[in-house]
Amino acid sequence: MADLNEEVVLKTIAEGVKNGESSSGVLEELRGGMEILGQRFADGEYSLAELMMGAEIFRECMDMIEPSLEKNGVSTRGRVVIGTVKGDVHDLGKNIVAAMLRGSGFEVHDIGVDKPPEQFVEKIREVDADIVGLSCLLTSTLGSMRKTVSVIRESGLDIKIMIGGGVFSRGIESTVTRIEGADGFGKDAVEAVNLAKEWVTATP
Ligand code: B12
Structure with a gap:
């Protein structure tokens, strides 16, 4: 490769x-x-x-x-909206996360790359999502990630926010706690699926 x-x-x-x-x-x-x-x-x-x-x-x-x-995605465990934040066009990792979530039975709505916070909010409302996943690969778009998290939080939606992407895995920023308002961080697609499963099981 x-x-x-x-x-x-x-x-x-x-x-x-x-x-x-x-x-x-x-x-x-x-x-x-x-x-x-x-x-x-x-x-x-x-x-x-x-x-x-x-x-x-x-x-x-x-x-x-x-x-x-x-192929093993059978029933819908929950609905997920996923996308890459504004200013960032990297999508290979996000696509893997989306595919693995689908494979684990989640209904995934992928809104694509370079998406402003408002589009995440709009899609979450439209499909009544349980979880939103934000991907970010560039140091320069970390601010955009933070903004997206805060706009989603300010919208008052009852939603779990999951963040991930190379900008974190490369160790530029250390942990999820650096982004206030996010509920969890997945270092890879497997962690993303585990988090999502945990959250939907925890929901009464
Ligand atoms: C491929 C690539 C590109 C492709 C992207 C194609 C595409 N369709 O995605 C192209 C050529 C377009 C590109 C462009 C650029 N790139 Co680029 N790119 C890469 C590269 C080599 C690989 C990224 C990748 O796809 N990795 C494979 C995937 C599978 O891994 P991943 O994204 O990390 O995803 C995994 C996890 O992070 C996690 N994950 C991902 N998303 C999410 C979401 C959630 C919710 C969760 C829980 C988990 C999760 O799960 C995934 C699977 O395990 C990286 C190098 C690197 N080491 O990352 C540079 C890199 C990210 N790019 C870089 C740069 C600088 C750029 C450009 C600015 C270059 C330029 N001068 O124009 C532009 C930016 C364009 C833009 N505005 O976004 C830098 C960023 C440096 C920095 N500190 O910010 C890197 C690190 C290269 C480098 N070492 O310099 N790039």
């Missing part, structure tokens, strides 16, 4: 899927590759074009993996 060897990556993933390898294990490996890719970009070894190519390979892999993530 980090070497952008599309042919090898796609072949390896296709074989893994065929042999029934664990989807989350495969995803973790891919994510590791993206980490290295990001580091090479940060070091000036890769250009933006290479970053974009990595994203494209990742997307192709997701197309192969997603059906196995989603």
Whole structure:
């Protein structure tokens, strides 16, 4: 993945899927590759074009993996609205979280990337969501994440707010407590699903 060897990556993933390898294990490996890719970009070894190519390979892999993530979604455990905050267009991680939540039986409404707080609020109202997930990858959009959390809180909606994204996993900001008003932080899609399950079970 980090070497952008599309042919090898796609072949390896296709074989893994065929042999029934664990989807989350495969995803973790891919994510590791993206980490290295990001580091090479940060070091000036890769250009933006290479970053974009990595994203494209990742997307192709997701197309192969997603059906196995989603196949065990049967009933609706709860409704989730998810999106990437304003100013940020990264969506690969958010899409994994959405797919895993769907696979665990949640009804997920993905509003996309670069979304202002008002659009989150509007969608939460429209679908009467139980949980909202906010994704953020850039240090420069952390303010946007904070604003979104506070606008949702000020709207008076009865909703659990989950935050996540590379900006946290990379350790730039340490923990969820840094964003006042959010109910929980998921470092990856598995944690996101666990939090969501915990919250809907706790609801009487
Ligand atoms: C791919 C990529 C891109 C692609 C994005 C394509 C797409 N459709 O998403 C493109 C090429 C468009 C891009 C653009 C840019 N990028 Co970029 N990008 C990356 C890269 C290499 C990988 C990100 C990724 O997808 N990782 C894989 C996914 C699976 O991981 P993830 O997002 O972390 O998601 C997991 C968890 O975080 C969590 N999670 C994610 N969302 C959520 C939500 C919730 C609710 C929960 C609970 C959990 C959760 O679960 C996921 C699955 O486990 C990172 C490097 C890195 N190490 O992150 C840089 C990186 C994020 N980008 C960076 C930069 C600087 C940019 C640009 C500004 C570059 C430029 N000069 O234009 C632009 C910004 C555009 C914008 N306005 O948003 C920097 C950010 C640095 C910083 N401190 O802010 C990074 C870190 C690279 C670097 N080391 O310099 N980028």
